[in-house]
Amino acid sequence: MPDESTISEKAPISPEATFLAEVQQRSGETVSRCYQCRKCTNGCPLVFAMDVMPNQVMRMIQMGMRDELLRSTTIWLCASCQTCTARCPNDIDIAHVMDALRQMSREAGVAAEQKIVRFHEAVLDSIRRYGRMFELGMVGHYKLATLDLFGGAKIGIEMVKKGKLKFLPGGIRAKREVREMFERDQGE
Amino acid sequence: MEVSYFPGCSLHGMAAEYDESLQAVCETLDITLRELADWNCCGASSAHFLDDELAVRLSARNLTIADREGRELLIPCAACFQRLKHADKELRKDAARWVGQPYRGKTAIYHVNEFFDRPEHLDAIRRKVVRPLRGLAGVAYYGCLSQRPAKVTDSQAPENPTSMDRLMRAVGMEVRPWSYKTDCCGASLPLTRPDVVRRLSGKLFEAAEEAGAECLVTDCPMCQSNLDTQQADIKAEQGKQYNLPVFYITELMALAFGHGRVDRWWKRHFVSPTALLQSKGLWGNDHA
Numbered sequence: 428m429p430d431e432s433t434i435s436e437k438a439p440i441s442p443e444a445t446f447l448a449e450v451q452q453r454s455g456e457t458v459s460r461c462y463q464c465r466k467c468t469n470g471c472p473l474v475f476a477m478d479v480m481p482n483q484v485m486r487m488i489q490m491g492m493r494d495e496l497l498r499s500t501t502i503w504l505c506a507s508c509q510t511c512t513a514r515c516p517n518d519i520d521i522a523h524v525m526d527a528l529r530q531m532s533r534e535a536g537v538a539a540e541q542k543i544v545r546f547h548e549a550v551l552d553s554i555r556r557y558g559r560m561f562e563l564g565m566v567g568h569y570k571l572a573t574l575d576l577f578g579g580a581k582i583g584i585e586m587v588k589k590g591k592l593k594f595l596p597g598g599i600r601a602k603r604e605v606r607e608m609f610e611r612d613q614g615e
Numbered sequence: 616m617e618v619s620y621f622p623g624c625s626l627h628g629m630a631a632e633y634d635e636s637l638q639a640v641c642e643t644l645d646i647t648l649r650e651l652a653d654w655n656c657c658g659a660s661s662a663h664f665l666d667d668e669l670a671v672r673l674s675a676r677n678l679t680i681a682d683r684e685g686r687e688l689l690i691p692c693a694a695c696f697q698r699l700k701h702a703d704k705e706l707r708k709d710a711a712r713w714v715g716q717p718y719r720g721k722t723a724i725y726h727v728n729e730f731f732d733r734p735e736h737l738d739a740i741r742r743k744v745v746r747p748l749r750g751l752a753g754v755a756y757y758g759c760l761s762q763r764p765a766k767v768t769d770s771q772a773p774e775n776p777t778s779m780d781r782l783m784r785a786v787g788m789e790v791r792p793w794s795y796k797t798d799c800c801g802a803s804l805p806l807t808r809p810d811v812v813r814r815l816s817g818k819l820f821e822a823a824e825e826a827g828a829e830c831l832v833t834d835c836p837m838c839q840s841n842l843d844t845q846q847a848d849i850k851a852e853q854g855k856q857y858n859l860p861v862f863y864i865t866e867l868m869a870l871a872f873g874h875g876r877v878d879r880w881w882k883r884h885f886v887s888p889t890a891l892l893q894s895k896g897l898w899g900n901d902h903a
Contacts, residue, residue: 472799476811504811507660508799509763513773520764526663533665542807550661554673558655560624569806579806582844582885589883591629600653601676608672 442491450488454527460517461485467511467521477501481511481521488524497532503540545572555609558599563592619686619722620648621677623695623836624656630692630836632880636865637691637727643872644739648689651680657698660803674702675713678722687723689730691865693835696726697760701767726761727834727864729770732778740785745873747787750895753862754793754828755779756819758838762797773797782864783832786871793826795819800841809848816842817849820857829891830860832867839863843885860888870897 451458467481474480479487479501487496496502502525511521532538549569553561566583570576586592599605618641626634641648654677662670678699681688690696702713703724710718731740755776762773770776774797780790800819801812819842823831833839843861850856861884870877870892878898881888892898 472815473811475814476808504804504808506799506802506804506811507663508759508802510759510799513764522764523663523667526667529664530666540807543804544665546803546807547661547664550659551665551669554656554658554662559627560656560659562624562628566806579809582848585885586629586844589885591631591883593628597627599655601655604676605655605673608669608676611672 440490440492443493444491446491446493447488450524450527450531453531454520454524456519456521456524456527457517458485458488458519458524460519461489462517464516466514466516470510470514472508472510473504473506476504481505484524484528485519485521494537496528497535498537498539500539502528502532503538503543542573542575545569548572551609553596555606556598556602557596558602558605559597561593561596561598563594564596566592616645617647617649617686619681619684619688620650621654621681621688621690621695621699622650623690623692624659625692625836625840629840630863632883633691633836633839633863633865636863636869636874636877636880639869639874639876640731640865640872643743643869643874644736649684649686651677651684651688654680657695657702659694659698663698670698671702671705671713674698675706678702678706679714679716679718681722682719685719685721687725689725689727691727691834692837693726693758693760694837696724697763697768700724700769704767728757728761728776728778728782731782731864731868737781737785740782740868744786744871746871746897748867748871748895748897749787750789751787751830751867751892751897752789752791752828753783753830753832754791754823754826755783755796756800756823756831756833756838756842756861757796758833758835759797759799759802761835779832779834779864782868786868788832788867791823791826791828793822793828795822800838802837802841805841805844809845810852812841813845813849813852816845817853817855820846820849820859821855823859824857828859830862830888832862832864834864836863846886858886860884860886860891862888 465482479499505525538544553565658670658673706718707720762770765773801815805812846857
């Protein structure tokens with residue numbers, strides 16, 4: 428029998444009944460099928476940096492642990508390498524579940540890795556403006572948003588010297604068509 | 616033959632040497648690349664990270680253009696390839712939802728390795744080699760997105776792809792076996808979590824050296840950039856000095872085809888490949 432005093436000292440789990448349904452609806456993936464074989468975690472190259480293992484993510488969704496999960500670093504450190512998705516014996520697209528969790532985390536305003544959020548926002552902003560990614564402009568936007576002005580500066584300067592970063596955006600003609608894709612999205 | 620071509624943002628920017636070397640290779644092989652008219656960014660990792668629907672729409676527009684052009688579609692960037700393949704599957708299921716118009720879905724979509732590995736191209740490649748890259752030992756690094764997940768990419772061997780191994784042998788290289796062909800390099804994290812990228816790419820360099828490789832070969836611009844740019848910082852952080860050039864497969868094909876202006880690509884690499892190539896007698900005054 429477990430010692431009762433130990434149990435009471437641990438943070439209580441307050442499962443949220445609707446979380447599993449919400450994640451399944453949003454991702455289109457049947458997370459309830461996960462039976463904890465741990466293939467996802469065994470193959471994941473990012474586990475050394477994660478605070479929750481991928482198999483635990485699946486279990487926490489089933490348990491309705493919304494807050495813990497949406498605040499985890501794991502969902503942002505997932506690089507979407509697709510190894511878990513490719514190997515899941517229950518055909519759960521785990522990387523796509525991570526997409527759904529990231530989006531819910533950002534919407535709830537609790538994303539743990541703000542720099543990663545700002546980076547992807549800067550990329551999308553560049554696409555919205557020009558229809559294509561303008562790398563130098565995107566990096567500038569990201570640097571201003573995070574005030575991480577000198578991180579990676581040496582590599583950046585070297586890239587400019589090697590002519591790897593263009594100074595002008597090469598936009599497309601159908602900019603409006605692309606912009607409408609963003610607007611339609613906000614409307615929904 | 617004529618092929619529709621989706622270069623993607625990287626090949627028009629940071630990976631211009633991939634674009635130029637691919638154009639050079641295709642010219643030699645009599646393949647005409649027709650750039651997709653007014654293509655837009657596929658959204659890369661960022662669109663699906665933040666907005667699933669936007670991710671499909673961005674790629675879908677490009678597919679409808681390719682659908683009208685009716686040719687095979689070559690996508691050299693692994694991330695673009697995977698995003699367009701994903702959108703292609705969605706459009707086949709429900710074109711009305713995404714593009715509000717019929718989608719024939721007859722376009723065959725290829726990334727570089729699978730495209731050149733087709734028997735007719737492989738034969739032509741062998742015939743066009745004038746300077747076999749003898750004695751140059753490398754590992755084939757495929758990365759993630761040209762392979763996984765197979766239900767999207769239609770990869771025949773996602774855990775152990777061999778198409779680039781065959782291309783490397785076709786141009787005379789020595790291909791070293793290793794188990795890290797499809798391990799992740801850190802993808803879109805170099806600006807935000809460079810520590811993670813250094814750890815992952817450091818593991819790849821260690822394994823490549825253990826396999827006896829003198830260089831890595833890839834067909835993904837994100838992988839090439841992550842691996843090529845981080846070696847100096849890995850030395851600062853982990854104390855290990857790697858000096859492993861990271862080639863695009865098309866750069867090596869062009870070199871083997873005797874293409875005259877390959878040196879302008881070497882100048883864009885962080886880890887210069889000239890010393891290695893000179894030591895093998897594959898690069899020297901007569902080529903400059």
